Structure formats: structure tokens, C-alpha cells
Amino acid sequence: FIHYGCRVEELSLNLEKQSVFSPDCEKWPTFRLKWTPGDGDTCEETFDAVLVCNGHYAAPSSPTIPGMEQHFHGDLLHSIEYDAPE
Numbered sequence: 885f886i887h888y889g890c891r892v893e894e895l896s897l898n899l900e901k902q903s904v905f906s907p908d909c910e911k912w913p914t915f916r917l918k919w920t921p922g923d924g925d926t927c928e929e930t931f932d933a934v935l936v937c938n939g940h941y942a943a944p945s946s947p948t949i950p951g952m953e954q955h956f957h958g959d960l961l962h963s964i965e966y967d968a969p970e
Contacts, residue, residue, distance in 0.1 A: 886919050888945070893918040898930065 886892065898914045918928045944962035952960075 886917075891920045892900075892949065893920060895934065925939045 894917070896916045898916050912932065915934045916928065917929050917931060917934065918926060920926050944964050946960070946962055
């Protein structure tokens with residue numbers, strides 16, 4: 885399904901009428917996921933679970949965020965570059 889280069893548009897929790905936090909709840913919630921693969925067609929599916937596999941041991945990839953250089957003057961780090969607070 886989702887792989888490197890896909891853009892996640894929305895990840896939301898599908899709640900039934902009964903709250904998932906209720907002690908009477910017998911069913912786990914599901915997740916609705918909308919994403920856009922590299923070809924540009926938006927996909928949408930419902931899943932029982934979601935895994936985040938961020939590729940910590942792979943080559944870092946950082947998004948281009950419009951206006952970042954003008955509005956943010958601190959250090960930008962990828963999570964793989966962070967070891968401990970200074």
C-alpha cells in the first residue's frame with residue numbers, strides 16, 4: 885500500500901456510535917486512510933491497524949516546506965541525526 889514517495893492526506897479513527905473508551909465496547913476501532921501515490925490518484929481504504937515504519941536506518945528524507953527558510957531560523961535536523969539534548 886503506502887511506500888516511500890506516497891503522501892498521506894488523512895489518517896482518522898473511525899468511531900462507532902459507542903465510544904472506544906467505554907468498558908462496554910467489544911470492537912476495536914478502525915482507521916480510515918487517504919493517500920496519494922506518486923501517480924497522483926488519491927486512494928482511500930479502511931484498516932484494522934496502522935503501522936508507522938519510518939525507516940530510521942535508511943537514508944534521511946526531508947520534505948520541502950514553503951516559507952521554512954524565511955520563517956524558521958533554527959537548526960533543522962532529521963530524527964536520525966538527533967542523539968541527545970545539548
